[in-house]
Amino acid sequence: MKAWALLVLLAAAAADLPANPNKSRKPKFSAADVAAGGRIFRSHCAECHGLTGEGGRGPDLTLGVFRHGAEDADLLATIMDGVPGTEMPGIYMEDHQAWQIVAYVRSLSARSAKRQVPGDAAAGEQVFRGRGACAQCHMVNGEGGRTGPDLSDAGGMRSAAFLRAALLEPDAYVRRAWWTYRLRTKAGEQVSGLALNQDTYSIQLLDAKGQLRSFAKSDLAGVEIDRKSPMPAYGGMLSQEEVDHVVAYLASLRRK
Ligand code: HEC
Ligand code: HEC
Structure with missing residues (x-):
């Protein structure tokens, strides 16, 4: 067993430690941990986060943006407990395996140099507010409609590929909340x-x-x-170029 896994177990056994004892004891991850975490990730997480963490039903994990806390200990807690009220399940694993997943997730954001999205975000915003009439249903930073999901954090939550698919084939994936x-x-x-x-x-x-x-x-x-989406499919309504612009705009949106 790795020394840090032992530390975690010892910490858990000591009753008078703070609830999150790992916070101050950042484990050292080896390349073997990252590889082992990657294997667990592909079998347990890829279904929602994509084979290389690029996102899908779950958020893009390559951006280094973690809304539920970005410390290693926060990631561990998110992975083990899940996010209540969302599709993110908790996972029951031995501590050292859960840490290996953290190691892998960490390695993902290190890799993601700014991925280029074709299209122009400013032009995309114009389509969003104008011809696309997206704001009629979607809120961005407190402005817009409520009959679709709030997109203020679309770029932090979703990969560009997911956003494009949401525009072109909205029926392909509709969260239960929107049935x-x-x-x-x-x-x-x-x-x-x-x-x-x-x-x-x-x-x-x-x-x-x-x-x-x-x-x-x-x-x-x-x-x-x-279970179909109330959102129209935009493939026939917007040109390829306009779709690129809108995707660039959505990908630029991050929670402030
Ligand atoms: C059934 C789909 C699903 C599976 C399987 C799944 N996730 Fe998630 N995950 C989600 C969703 C959806 C969210 C976003 C929750 C929210 O709205 O905050 C999420 C959120 C997260 C977050 C938090 C991101 C942030 O911004 O803080 C991390 C980290 C994460 N998942 C890692 C994993 C790992 C690692 C696994 C495998 C052990 C996994 N997930 C399995 C759907 C899934
Ligand atoms: C008539 C209302 C309506 C209009 C107009 C509309 N949408 Fe939607 N949109 C929805 C609803 C409802 C959902 C949730 C169901 C789904 O996933 O398809 C959704 C989902 C989405 C998603 C996926 C969000 C996620 O994280 O799961 C994106 C991205 C999106 N819309 C972007 C757009 C853009 C860009 C436009 C304009 C070009 C647009 N929408 C126009 C109602 C609308």
Whole structure:
């Protein structure tokens, strides 16, 4: 066992240490740790973060931007505990394996020189606010609509490839939070919207007008779930060049 893995175990055993004992004891990673972490990454993480960490359903991990904390100990906690309320699962691993994954994730951002995205971000912003009418549904830095996800951190969360695919084939991947629910009540009313909450007895919808509606399930005659994206596919609406510009704009967006 590596010396630092032992340290971690000892630290965990000592009850009077702070909750995050690893913070001050940055382990030294060897090339073998990085390689071992890479193997675990490809089998457990690549499905969402891409084979080389470039992002997909999960954020791009090559940028060196970690919203949930960028210390090694923060990364360890994120990886082991997951991010509640998101698709990021926790993973049960021995400490030394979890540290190897941290070593690998660290090695990714070291590698990412600024990747070039074809297109011009300023021109992309114009399309976003103008012809594309993206701001009608999407918020960027507090401005825009609420019927689509907030894109203020699009470049920190998503790879350029993911952003392009989101524009060209929005139906290919729609997070559960954006599924449209169509309810029919026994009284004959039809309402559709995003499901904000539901439990055994009731469901709360955000309707198209942005109003919160609550229904008792016993009052419903039917529920249909539409997993398609409410977002139009832009392949036919924007030129190839405009798509490049919009992708460059989105890729430039980082949480301030
Ligand atoms: C089922 C999809 C999925 C899998 C599998 C998955 N992740 Fe994630 N991961 C996500 C999502 C989604 C987020 C973004 C959570 C959020 O919204 O904050 C995330 C966030 C993260 C973050 C935090 C990024 C930040 O900005 O702080 C790290 C680090 C991370 N994942 C690493 C991993 C590692 C390592 C594995 C494998 C052990 C893994 N993930 C497996 C979906 C996944
Ligand atoms: C009618 C409303 C609407 C319009 C107009 C719209 N979008 Fe969307 N967009 C959505 C919704 C809803 C989602 C979430 C479902 C999905 O992933 O497709 C989404 C998802 C996205 C995503 C993926 C976000 C993520 O991290 O998962 C991106 C990127 C995006 N839109 C960019 C754009 C751009 C750029 C435009 C303009 C060219 C645009 N959208 C126009 C509603 C819209």
